[in-house]
Amino acid sequence: MTAGDAARRLAERFAAAGIGSARLDARLLVAEVLGIEAGRILTHPETPLDEGQQARLEAMAARRVARQPMSHILGRRGFWTLTLAVTADTLDPRPDTETLVEAVLARLPDRSAPLSLLDFGTGSGCILLALLAELPNARGLGVDASAPALEVAIANAAANGLAERAEFRLGDWGSGLDGRFDAIVSNPPYIPTQDIDGLAPEVARFEPRRALDGGADGLDCYRALAPQVARLLAPGGICGLEVGQGQDHDVTALFAAAGLVPAGVGHDLAGIARCVLFGAAAGAESTR
Secondary structure, rough: EEEEHHHHHHHHHHHOOOOOHHHHHHHHHHHHOOOOHHHHHOOOOOOOOOHHHHHHHHHHHHHHHHOOOHHHHHHHEOOEEEEEOOOOOOOOOOOHHHHHHHHHHHHOOOOOOOEEEEOOOOOHHHHHHHHHHHHHOOOEEEEEHHHHHHHHHHHHHHOOOHHEEEEEEEEEOOOOOOOEEEEEOOOOOOOOOHHHHHHOOOOOOOOOOOHHHHOOOOHHHHHHHHHHHHHEEEEEEEEEEOOOOOOHHHHHEEEEEOOOEEEEEEEOOOOOOOOOOOOEEOOOOOOO
């Protein structure tokens, strides 16, 4: 069997399974078993697959037909400028979340400053590590309630040369933390409980429910975070939070009520409000 034939057959199977990215996923899996760039499937469709490669491809294809995420099958996902390990213990880093990274960076006037960063619900570490990659003198702390997720984040920091500036801690939001941070970020669970089962199978069946479930209205974690951010954000600092579609106004109101100053909204490429930004309350005292 050739690479081109394999990709065509897989694309047909994936499309029949309701996978919208059928052709791309097929090329990526064929490229994975061959150890080549996906583009070479198009330029060199005659490349042969041996029996071992065909068997491995079939095993991977069966997982995709079952709607396992590509990142779980490949074990990695590109995010920002990084390649990150992804497992069933972490959310799959998504392009939407890069909107948050971009928005926070745009509001940091001196990227060479020795900033302190805090990432609540760090998961794979994607947000914190993307920021550290752009802020060469910053240090960051990622907090998560999942020990297996933290293991992934620690490995990602090491794989991307950021381990010396990244610390990870098992915890419940800001419980036990003190001091102040120049930037606080989070992509907390924000899907209303009753909506989770209606999400794409890749999400509903395979991503950690704890990292999705935001309670009845999707806002439970923001309610928990608001007083913590107000306590921990340094004067002149910036807080950036990812939000679900249509949640920006409610989240802004919650954090304003906690004393934080609304500082803008970041939109994704589709024009959807994807993150909200806040500054520390006027007159906040530094503990550093």
